[in-house]
Amino acid sequence: MLDADSAAAEPEPGLPPVTERGGSRGALRLLTASGSGRVGLLLFALMVGLSLWVTFTYPRDFGVSRWSNPAVWADNPRNAPPNWTRFFDDVVPHSVRILTTPAETETIAAGEVRTFSVPIESSAAGSPGSLSMTLNGVAFRERPPALLAALVRPDGGRIRLSSVPIAAPRPGESPPFRRFYESPERVLLSSGPTAAQSLSGFFADRYPGVVISLPQGDLSPALFGRPADDGSGRIVAIDGDFELEIQAVVADPADEIAPIRVTAAGTAYGLMGTDGLGRDLWEGLLYGFPVALLVATLTAGASTLIGASLGIVSGYRGGAIDAVIQRFSDIVSNVPTLPLLIFLVTLLGRHLWLIMLVLVAFSWPGLTILVRSMVLQLRSGQLVESARALGASRRRIMTHHVFPQVAPFIIAQMIFFAPGAILAEASLSFLGLGDPSIPTWGQMLEAGFRTGALYVGYWWWVLPPGILIVLTAIAFMLLALALEPIVDPRLRRPS
């Protein structure tokens, strides 16, 4: 440890000289030969596949235009567990339906009635939290269409819900009159006087003698419920199939109604649930793959490039250059990275490239010291000596005769750098220093921790990002483990 320089100068007699020709093919064979290598390759291929998919399907500025844009997630339930938790928990899946073509079209004297219908699921365990529809555009020629919504209950009730006023033509406006195309109109169907009136009328009719008070604000519990049998006036949820009916009465058959979005708010959402802002965690988790791979490969690649080339130069040139490089890498390798990373990112701004730059700046020295000691061995080897005797230049010897011999080792080391880079970025993001325009797993964890999701048990928010961080790091570890025989020839099995 103290005397690394002089010890490394003389090749250890027990070690076979580091010569490995055809390194990359040998490396591939090693990877497929061991169990850990195969698992590592499989995981790695999976991550690359997902990353490619994300790269091609996600918008380029996903972080700004979608992830950090509250408008995108406005309709989603907040802190909702994944849909599949319904199998062991009382949750109601969140459902969003887009209505394009009417189920029925009827021609009447005054024009045409288009009826859309949406089945809505409700069970005794829980009913939708609210019901809303969003109009994405209405175009008419003579009179504004009338839009009427009603909920058909399994116990025979038909509750009228709020209707949507559509502004009549303004003076100076020419047909067709277009409404809501620029800013979609969201209508909360499960509240308002129309629904309350219709509902209490129906209850008085269907369940006479029971006095119930409708909930304040959102009427959903009553819309999807009935009075309890014990006569206490409580409302219990109904098990059964509801149907939302939307009727559009248009004056002219050419009038257009763009796809209507109907949202039955649930308490569970999607494959992976939502966070405190209603963001679909599945989308964010997927986006983490290309980012993690980018951080890992770029950081590992750059560190390896710097570390290896300095090591080769240091070992081959010797003398003052060697001394300077060795002192320098000695100093850099003793710097505690995380505190400095925190300092620099706080000071210079939260950018992903800056994080990677600092990581590279502090991670190369280990490799330099190792490669140098290997090159010292090779320098006095026959291959290099004969190249020198033939009059090859220093640069040519280093790139053509020294580098190929240490290349397999360097590749294995490069893979070894990757998990460190991923974990460092995650740690920094977790401290709230991640790049705000590029969501990462670490940042999702940070959001969960900052808002206290951890202390109320929102496991779907804090577990999956961490598991993916660990899995990604493990994939690289497994690859590195399988390549270990290259790094340590003593482990090479006799074949």
Next chain:
Amino acid sequence: MAATVRQLVIRALTLFGVLLAVLILLVISLGATGYSDNLLRAQVSEETRALRQSLSQTVRDPAELERTVAARQAEIERFYGLDTPWYQRLPPAVLRVLRLDLGESRSLRTADGSRDVGAIVRERLPYTMLLLTSSSLVTSVTGLIVGVRMTTRAGGRLDRGVAYFAAISFAVPAWWLGILFILVFAFRLQWFPSGGMLSTPPPEAEWDRARDLAWHALLPILTIVVVSVGPYIYTVRTMTLSVAQEDHVLLARAKGLPERQITNRHILRVAAPPIVTGLVLGLAGSLSGSILVETIFNWQGMGRLYFDAVGSLDEGVIVALTFVFTLLYVMLRFLLDILYVLLDPRVRLAS
């Protein structure tokens, strides 16, 4: 002996170079980005505003007021050194930091309200040390016992299991494991508190307080131990195994020495230096890791202080703590070198 001293001196100089390099990096990044200037200017304008307010009560003439304020402002600027460029102003500040005079914080305080960063660090440091030393102790004892035991069963199922466990440990960030533990042990099972250092209200009696503190420290310590014990067991096992195959051990066995004596005197004594190295390097790693682990468990040590300083953008504290962390790290590294000399006769006697 002289050679050893020379090596230790070189090592000390290198590590001092690390400290200096870090400080220079801090100064350049503070100065060249104009960060320090902006900071001081904000301070000056704040003080000038306060001055103008208090003067306006007594000085009625606006021109007179302006003149007095301007004169005073120049004075304040000179006091903060804003009339000199950063590369002249900051070096004295560095020297001050080197003498451990760490300046004042903007918002963070000690329990009794002092804003002296040195006092804050002195208040927090023992708590960090409590976590780090106790977890290292548990790790080293477990590692030694299990690692040495495993030597006799090398290649077995347990051996392979520990190898995988060690490999996975490298991939699991301690802070995420902490999150997992809080979810399971504090939230689901409610065996341990989810964070903090003392219950509310804290117990009165001295002894009860200590017990309460230990109770809160258990989960963070367990987190650090679980992450670091796997690699350590593996180091111990590998080192002991390679020594156990050497000739002198075979000779000791041939002499019929008791197995315990062979393990203690002939194997562990020889394998001690790398085993200790592994432990101290692990400790140095946990030092940086403590920033995150303490944050998770709301443990009011140095790491949590760092997190709070980053959160409240208290640059003075961030700079001071970056330096203190580097200092502690470098000191650990030097301790390692001294231990190495003490433990390895080959290093000690080489001349």
